Amino acid sequence: MSRKAPATPAKSPAAPGRPKDLEKGSAILDAARRLFTTLGFDGASMDQIAAAAGVSKLTVYSHYGDKETLFAEVVKSYCEQQLPASLFEMQPGVPLRDRLLGVARAFFSxxxxxxxxxxxxxxxxxxxxxxxxxxxxxxxxxxxxQDAFAELLRRRMAVGELEIDDVPRAAAQFFTLLKGEPHAKLMFGCLGAERTEQDTERHLAATVDMFLRAYARR
Structure with missing residues (x-):
């Protein structure tokens, strides 16, 4: 009479965790952002980025293909962190001016x-x-x-708060106005230390109010 083999105990499910390739991809983006910021695009090599991320150069190439693509992914990742999709949600309970000011502050920052x-x-x-x-x-x-902001404008148009003939153009105008003179001075290195947070807030509020004078439904 044959004996039955003892039942194999069921394996407990693996502990939840982030896949290894995602962790490596995130480490590469973080390292690339630091090195592009400090060394510039030409100064930061793929070898340096790999070393700073703690991975092989082959891993960097397998994730992002080339340095240009990696740079674009750094830009995309940074924008998504600073301006997440939730920033452009409808939030009907929030007044339109407050919604626009929220986007303006995050973008300018x-x-x-x-x-x-x-x-x-x-x-x-x-x-x-x-x-x-x-x-x-x-x-x-x-x-x-701009595309995400344009969708927010369309949703606010649908509830009768805005009147805009060319939504993509209006979205581009909004962000161009927000950059304005302060950003130009910053890029030229002549944005004085005397500029305060109150100055920035006045600039953002004036931009939002100008936008609403042009496009708010009367």
């Missing part, structure tokens, strides 16, 4: 950060004139933000 200033200067260098990088940057960063 992002574009005056050291990472954004460094990225802007990289793209303005002569070497980038014939490079695909500016277009990749635009699609990964500014275009994504």
């Amino acid at each position: 992002m574009i005056v950060s050291s990472e954004a200033v460094a990225g802007h200067r990289i793209l303005c260098s002569p070497r980038m004139a014939d490079s695909p990088l500016p277009r990749m940057f635009w699609e990964a960063g500014p275009q994504r933000v």
Whole structure:
């Protein structure tokens, strides 16, 4: 008479955790952002980025293909962190002016950060004139933000708060006005230390009010 083999105890499910490739991808983006900010696009090598991320150079290439794509992914990741999708949700209980001011503050805080200033200067260098990088940057960063904001405007139009004939143009105008003179001075290195948070808040509020004078439904 044969004996039955003892039942194999059921394996407990693996503890939840982040997949290894996502952890590596995140480490690569963090390292690339630091090195692009401090060394510039040309100064930061894939070897340096791999070493700073604690991975092999082959791993960097397998995740992002080349340095241009990695730069664009850094831009996209940074924009998503600073301007998350939740920032552009409808939130019908929040007055329109307050919603626009929330977007304005987050956007302005992002574009005056050291990472954004460094990225802007990289793209303005002569070497980038014939490079695909500016277009990749635009699609990964500014275009994504404008598209998300345009959807917010459309939703506010649908409930009768705004009247806009050309929504993409209005979205572009909003962010261009927000950058305005303060951002231009910052890029030229002549934004004085005397500028205060109150100055910034007045600039943002004036921009939002101008936008609403143009597009708020009367």
